[in-house]
Amino acid sequence: MKYEPSALSNYRRIVLLTDGYSTPFLAKTAINLLRYRCDDIAAVIDREFSGQDAFDVFGTGAGVPVLDGVPDDADSVFIGIAPPGGKLPESWRDVICDALRRGIDVVSGLHDFLSDNPEFVSLSEAHGGKLIDVRRNVEKQTATAAAFRDGCLRIHTVGHDCSVGKMVATFEVERELKRRGLDAVFLATGQTGIMISGEGVPIDCVVADFVNGAAESLVRRNEQHDFVLVEGQGCISHPSFSAVTLGLLHGCAPHGLIYCYEVGREQVKGLDGVPLLPMRRLIQAYEMAASLRHPCSVIGIAMNSRQLNESEAQSERERVSQEFGLPVCDVYRDGAGVLADAVVQLRQEVIG
Template identity: 75%
Template structure:
């Protein structure tokens, strides 16, 4: 994406969550607080001004919540990912004030800030940049040309949307890097792009080019030893299965990490549509992925946010016994077992 380097260069980001500072809606802000903590200057939410971000959003210790954009700000990031991706009408005044001061505005919403005529006029006068991370010009079909030998590709997949695929991918990258490994996270969604500064907004790519854009993303990064490719959707989701399959075939992974949220029973956003059993889904993933490239599951990432510590321990033992794979809750325990599995697969690929 043309703005990728610009995204990574911001060092005084203000996260706009005004009136939407909940774990469900402010997922983007929460992830940026976790993974770009050093670049965040403040969270903007008038109601909670004066508090600490960790009190309001559960993370970001030491980041103040404010009712205005502080003087040092160099970018205003839209910190929410609401259903439908619409920009809240009440936020226009915050955005206009930022633009008037020449501050860049970065948004991952479907409702592009760069298509608002008033924002565009103000930006033309101030020099502010309006960056929509979902806007893209991907128009390349997949070729199935082989990737560099020695580039191990690991892809996270899930039993549903919003189960922690991005977090699991980032945590495995963090753990592998702590071991001195050349691992690289590849973002395929707006929040991941805002964290890493690069990637492809796969849910806004024209259908014919989903596979090709994923393939091209891998190709641009295949000089790394290990690629960790963020998953999207679910292969069985009635609404969003297309991007899941496109990522499987475009990135041609060697290994898969299965991500799920404990206690979830129904497909997100669709009432009375039950989730498929774990083993059936895993078989479907392996079969679909292997149509393009030999592939296998290597581990399980459990999202245990609704479980107590004791319940999480029992659930991890259960899913590991059911699948025969190492399992962990990366929030509670880190990604050590999954990083071990990646390194084991790499040794098997080399031998």
């Protein structure tokens, strides 16, 4: 079944299932739910770490217990991993069946849909627990290129690879704009962002002809806001995922881009031996591709410096800012202030 808009935000006793996959690379969905919806998280399931605190396992989510099964007061089980290929681990079948037998909803953002599993469907129908596949969608609208509302400033995050922090940068800029009392909205385009915000479009699971239209429609539904911040996906040069990246660029027609990169990463994620392109070349490619649809430029750079110490991060930030003449920050270390400043300045330049 397809999730209903805002329905995912109604859960208040979420259990995150990461059993056997509790690593930063695989459990990024759980990690970000712990970071951005921690008040709604009742527990994490991982039998290896049962009895510990989520913070000890993931570095976030202090006070959330790690258990070996679904607690009685849970209202939902969220699949907390995003593995390559999006397959559901076979070893999780018993946990999911146990939840469904107790009428507990199960939410998944994997490509391997729960609602295609006859056993899960039978248990859901018998006991009332819902099967919610976040990636299942009915997007069948091509883009129209009709103008958006004049007062709607559109900002889009792009990156030099997958999993470099585009969603996090988008969230943090939205938070900073809201902190200043401005009318901003985060628009999710991936499973984790949708699970956090409760709404969005799973852009990597939309039929190719309708990717641009799905992104356009998502913005259209939210163009009443002054600042629309669209989460990025993939990378325009990634041999596997460039299609969704270009579709988002043309569908949301951004005024400005925030470029995201991870310091020290040299190879394309998931493709050993394929080097990443130089940052300047990628920035130029993004600006050219986006401007085919709407005038656009990169206005700031979000740096993922998780592999650096504080001194190294400061040197990297200063070097990149000087090289490109743009504000640069790590939104975790530095906050998103300079990026929010750039967004506000762009609005004054293009909208007034």
